[in-house]
Amino acid sequence: MPLKLLLIEDDPLLASTLTETLTVENQRVERIADGGEALDRLSFDHDYDLILLDLNLPNRSGLEVLEALRSRDRQTPVLILTARAAIEDRVKGLDLGADDYLAKPFALDELEARVRALLRRRQNDPSEPLMLGSLSFDRQRQHFTLNDTALSLPPREHRLLACLIHYAGEPVDKARLLDEAFAGEAVGDNAIEVYVHRLRRRLAASDVRLRTVRGIGYLLEVE
Amino acid sequence: MPLKLLLIEDDPLLASTLTETLTVENQRVERIADGGEALDRLSFDHDYDLILLDLNLPNRSGLEVLEALRSRDRQTPVLILTARAAIEDRVKGLDLGADDYLAKPFALDELEARVRALLRRRQNDPSEPLMLGSLSFDRQRQHFTLNDTALSLPPREHRLLACLIHYAGEPVDKARLLDEAFAGEAVGDNAIEVYVHRLRRRLAASDVRLRTVRGIGYLLEVE
DNA sequence: CACCAACCTTACAGTTCCGTAAGGTAGAAC
């Protein structure tokens, strides 16, 4: 899933440099140079992963844009990027709902690192589903989807698979499974083997494999 | 619920200034001056709301502390607070999993604003449980607790109660229940009445009531 | 090879869950 960034910046030179830099690391960067236009756009599109916001804009100030955005959407991370370096500006920006504040001039490396830090949050944000091949897991609703159809599981198998997909790609040992998936539920050792067996049956028709790592435990992966 | 901050900083003067400043805005600030001790503490306590981390520490470097923390817990926000201002240090800190990086010397006002920005995230984050009297619901783990003991429910009752506590205090009509709790699961009308009955039995010994609103639906409330 | 431990597979029985059916109760309208 390509990440979608919005850059609100009126300086054409800086904007093109940033667009170029960020496009390499991430995916799509849209750019808007005008405050009023930014307001319009944000009232339609709610699905940006990150907004980079300059404060000195034609038509509307960046702070106005931020305030309007936050009145509707307090989710999307905003990084303010501006020549205004005074402490009071920073405090104001952050308190209006920005997540970070970087004063110009700045090093591109630092901007990239801060962007990564903000986007990283999304990763372990439970509203983003975990994906593994054709299997996906909505952590919010605790709901699996396989090949685009709902996959409903009995409680025990559900917990087991949820734990495994959480550590997708790396082996999870039985002790950890007992601890995290079945905390205090007196599940025997052999019982897990049976759950695994049943899960394998269900996943057979997909591209997801539940491999056993002898002596360690189990590991969920794409074949 | 008082917020709990951890300050890892060896300079006593700065530490006491920060403790004083932050205690006013928030609640409890614990302070550790030593890198090794920080590692120990963090392997026990996982429930800090924010960690302020200096990089130059006796015994273990702040980056080591950060790395060890992130190998177990990628949730707790970390703000690095250090005299090392070089860009490469910043990039390194942020890429190791820090959420923000503030170079000394800094203005207290800016620190406070950045701390607020980091803590603000927590607010509308589903890791905060829903509470209703002695019943609480951990949205992350989809897990109920009643009178401080785990309340495990069969799937159907679980979904019903989860939906009701989401709208705690206001009536939820059956159509909505069918739609949100049992989406596309062909649950009869009378079946819901039976679930309600069974849930009432379980909640009987608590201060939570599942009231019926005649002609509308059901409503969860504290008696 | 022989042996052992870890793991797989299948079957089965105990338990829990589920939802319909059948009869009872309560509130509202007339």
Added chain:
DNA sequence: GTTCTACCTTACGGAACTGTAAGGTTGGTG
């Protein structure tokens, strides 16, 4: 009051879930 409808309660059989047991496989080790 009667009547109607919404809701409650209980019981029961079928379905699904769960975990042990028993025997089969596999991979590693001497």
